[in-house]
Amino acid sequence: MTHWINTPDALRARISRLPASIGLDTEFIRERTYWPQLALVQIALSPAEDDILLVDPLAAGMAEALVPLLTDTRVLKLMHSPSEDLVAFQHTCGTLPAPLFDTQAAAALCGMGAGLSYQKLVVSVTGIELSKGETRSDWLRRPLSDAQLAYAADDVRHLHAAHTALQAKLDALQRSSWLEEDCARQLSNASENEGERWPHLGLRSAQFLDAPSQRRLLRLLRWREAQARSSDRPRSWILDNELAVTLARQNPADRYGLNTLLDAAPKSPRSLRDALWQALSTPLSDEQDAPLVRGEERDKKQLRALQDAVAGVAATLAIPEGTLASRRLLEGLQDGNGWTGQLAGWRQQVLQPHLAPLLSS
Numbered sequence: 001m002t003h004w005i006n007t008p009d010a011l012r013a014r015i016s017r018l019p020a021s022i023g024l025d026t027e028f029i030r031e032r033t034y035w036p037q038l039a040l041v042q043i044a045l046s047p048a049e050d051d052i053l054l055v056d057p058l059a060a061g062m063a064e065a066l067v068p069l070l071t072d073t074r075v076l077k078l079m080h081s082p083s084e085d086l087v088a089f090q091h092t093c094g095t096l097p098a099p100l101f102d103t104q105a106a107a108a109l110c111g112m113g114a115g116l117s118y119q120k121l122v123v124s125v126t127g128i129e130l131s132k133g134e135t136r137s138d139w140l141r142r143p144l145s146d147a148q149l150a151y152a153a154d155d156v157r158h159l160h161a162a163h164t165a166l167q168a169k170l171d172a173l174q175r176s177s178w179l180e181e182d183c184a185r186q187l188s189n190a191s192e193n194e195g196e197r198w199p200h201l202g203l204r205s206a207q208f209l210d211a212p213s214q215r216r217l218l219r220l221l222r223w224r225e226a227q228a229r230s231s232d233r234p235r236s237w238i239l240d241n242e243l244a245v246t247l248a249r250q251n252p253a254d255r256y257g258l259n260t261l262l263d264a265a266p267k268s269p270r271s272l273r274d275a276l277w278q279a280l281s282t283p284l285s286d287e288q289d290a291p292l293v294r295g296e297e298r299d300k301k302q303l304r305a306l307q308d309a310v311a312g313v314a315a316t317l318a319i320p321e322g323t324l325a326s327r328r329l330l331e332g333l334q335d336g337n338g339w340t341g342q343l344a345g346w347r348q349q350v351l352q353p354h355l356a357p358l359l360s361s
Contacts, residue, residue: 001050002153008065014053015069019046020153022069023159025096026138027152034151034228034235036088041066044078044156052153058142063093070097079106080118086190096190100183103159105323106166109182111176114320122158123243125165130154185342195225198290201328205245206293215287217248223279227272239276240267245268247280255300280302298334302358308332309354316341317350325351333359 024045025188028036041055057063058164069075070093077097081104090096107116112124119130137148144152170176177179198220200206225238231238243265252258258277262268269276309323309331314321329343333355337346 001135001358002052002054002149003050004056004149005053006056006059006062006348008061011053011062011065014045015043016067018072020074021078021080021101021160021163023156023163024082025079025159026084026088027137027154028088029138030083030084030234031139032234035232036084037090037140038063038088038092040144042152042154042156044159046289047160052071052154052156054149056142057092058140065091067095071097075097076101076163078103080121080155080159080162083186083190086186087193090193096187098187099180100187101163101167101179103162105182106163106170106179107185108320108323109178110166110169110173111318114322118155118205120160123181125162126158128158130158130243144191144251147322167332194240195229199225199346201291201293203241203293205228205241209245209249209293213248214292215245215283216251218243218287218290219282219284220248220276220281220287222284223275228274237268238272243268243328247276252280265288265345291332294331294335300333303327303330303334305358306333306355308360310351313351313354314352330355 003014011130023042025042026038027040027042031037032336035136038057039055039331043053043055045051045053055062055066057066057203066089070077072090076099078101079097081100082097082100082102086096087188104116104119107121108114112121119132122128124128127192131151133147133151133152136149139148167176170179196202197217200214201220203217203221206217209217220239221244224235227238228235246265247258247261250257250261252261255277256272259273262270262273262276307327310325310330313319315322317324320327323341325347331343333339333343343351
């Protein structure tokens with residue numbers, strides 16, 4: 001049995017006495033907006049079947065009523081791959097669920113594979129097969145169907161069982177502190193939520209641009225991010241990646257040249273052409289500090305050696321290579337970014353003895 005909660009008073013009554021941990025999940029819509037529209041919050045107060053709350057965040061005052069629960073540091077929040085859920089909570093409630101136990105990250109550290117889905121995790125822990133029938137459902141409609149409610153409840157029903165099994169494995173492997181560190185970083189990143197400083201590094205096509213073109217691309221992507229946030233529209237609706245790279249490469253000499261390029265592109269932001277010209281033609285104060293996508297200039301032999309070393313360490317630890325260090329993180333080490341961000345902490349302790357000699361050579 002689940003409980004539909006559509007008033008703040010009903011929520012407060014249910015959470016007046018909280019357990020040491022709760023299962024937590026959300027349903028949101030993000031097809032036509034930049035910010036996820038929080039449509040449902042699922043809370044499993046305990047492993048018991050009748051202890052699941054389905055909270056309607058569209059109800060007046062509900063976002064504020066959720067805040068004490070989310071911020072109660074005595075209550076561990078069990079979530080599965082929560083990165084977008086965190087953005088939804090931060091935008092809607094102005095806060096984040098902390099402390100956090102990410103069952104997907106925990107599964108990876110336990111050697112169960114990278115990016116393990118919730119359905120596969122539940123099968124592994126409980127043997128129960130979950131339905132995927134409402135994955136792409138309209139969660140903003142009211143009333144929600146019985147199928148939607150059942151699907152939403154299942155998304156938190158087994159989080160306590162998963163937590164119990166994963167915590168035991170983490171303790172046995174002496175990796176509980178690794179997960180705590182990774183979850184704290186997730187929360188920190190979500191709280192800042194200012195977007196990437198160097199978004200051009202995420203575009204593979206940027207490697208074919210020279211340095212001035214990469215800096216122009218950086219200007220456009222930063223402008224796009226600001227426009228998407230302020231207008232609450234998807235980034236691609238403001239300026240798609242292909243057109244951004246084309247504008248950065250061709251660097252129109254004047255507004256006439258810009259208009260010619262925009263008129264030739266079916267999805268160009270014609271209504272924003274003045275702002276787009278301003279962004280393209282105005283240097284950023286820090287763009288000379290921007291790392292460049294090096295492409296063919298990169299020492300590929302060294303990168304391969306770094307990847308092989310990571311693979312060796314990952315095999316010894318029985319965890320996925322990507323969980324330990326992605327290619328992009330290794331490229332950052334090559335570029336002299338140092339052991340920062342995700343590579344700090346336990347990953348540095350594990351990897352630095354193996355990678356430092358390769359980097360120095």
